[in-house]
Amino acid sequence: MSAIRLLVLGAVRMHGRAHGYQVRNDLEYWGAHEWSNAKPGSIYHALKQMAKQGLLRAHEIAPSTAGGPPRVEYELTDAGTEEYFALLRDALVTYDQRGDVKTAALGFMVDLPRAEAVTLLKERVRRIEEWRASVVAHHVPEEGPGQLGHIGEIMNMWVHTADSEEEWTGGLIERLEGGAYTFSGEGDPFVGVLAEDQENPYATGEPHPGDAF
Numbered sequence: 001m002s003a004i005r006l007l008v009l010g011a012v013r014m015h016g017r018a019h020g021y022q023v024r025n026d027l028e029y030w031g032a033h034e035w036s037n038a039k040p041g042s043i044y045h046a047l048k049q050m051a052k053q054g055l056l057r058a059h060e061i062a063p064s065t066a067g068g069p070p071r072v073e074y075e076l077t078d079a080g081t082e083e084y085f086a087l088l089r090d091a092l093v094t095y096d097q098r099g100d101v102k103t104a105a106l107g108f109m110v111d112l113p114r115a116e117a118v119t120l121l122k123e124r125v126r127r128i129e130e131w132r133a134s135v136v137a138h139h140v141p142e143e144g145p146g147q148l149g150h151i152g153e154i155m156n157m158w159v160h161t162a163d164s165e166e167e168w169t170g171g172l173i174e175r176l177e178g179g180a181y182t183f184s185g186e187g188d189p190f191v192g193v194l195a196e197d198q199e200n201p202y203a204t205g206e207p208h209p210g211d212a213f
Contacts, residue, residue, distance in 0.1 A: 003036040003100040006091060008046045009076060009084040010108045012056065014193050017075040019061075020044050026193050029200050030107060036100035040206070047074055055080035088112065092120040095128045095165065110190065114176060114183040121173050125166055132162040 011026045012018045018026075024043050032038040050056045057077050060070040076084065089112075091105035109117050135158050175181075182189050 003032075003091075003104040004038055004042050004046050005050065006084070006087040006101070006104045006108070007032055007036065007038050008043060008050065009055065009080060009087070010104070010111075011193070012047075012074050013076050013081070013084060013111075017059065017073045019071050019073045020047055023047065023074075025200050029193070032104070035103055050080065055083050085111075089116075089120055092117065093123045093127060095124060095131055095162070107192070110181055110183045112184055114186065117183065118173055118176050121169055121176070125169050125173075128162050128166045128169070132159060132166075135159055135162070 007027055008023055011023045014026070015022060020043065024040055027033065027038045027043060047056065051058045051074065054077055056074040057080075059073045059075070061073055088105055088108050091101045092109060094101065112120075135155055138155070
């Protein structure tokens with residue numbers, strides 16, 4: 001699963017309606033351009049593609065300040081909302097070696113009820129254990145990575161990474177069960193996006209043709 005769809009849908013949802021530059025600004029504010037494939041071109045492409053797929057509704061508003069065509073604002077359709085939560089739930093339970101999808105899911109997990117988030121994370125732990133067992137079936141860490149030559153270091157890294165992931169996820173579950181953070185239905189959520197006129201200290205400053213739209 002690509003993180004870009006989840007990130008873009010989540011950013012639009014947080015605003016209600018947002019134009020492309022707002023979405024780009026949010027994702028750069030979150031550092032997503034560093035840990036995912038959320039570069040300007042992929043962000044604008046995702047917005048247009050998901051509008052074509054019926055996941056986003058596009059609204060033309062006043063002409064852009066750059067003097068180009070009318071700026072387009074996007075909002076989630078019912079199908080887009082359904083897709084967003086499906087991607088979020090899948091990202092919370094899925095374990096793989098990439099960190100972008102997991103990181104995106106953590107940024108939006110409070111959009112779910114607390115109990116559901118905990119249940120999904122517990123399923124994540126189960127899948128980590130299952131995945132680790134499938135690796136260990138072919139590579140016994142106690143015998144050292146040398147049993148497969150230097151290639152064994154790859155499996156050694158996988159096992160250690162899985163162990164670390166399981167420990168961290170277990171700690172997160174404990175924090176959530178202890179009442180950490182504000183989840184859906186519990187009150188005012190943490191605001192993680194910039195206001196329209198607020199300067200982004202983490203912006204790349206690299207112009208893109210889509211910024212005007």
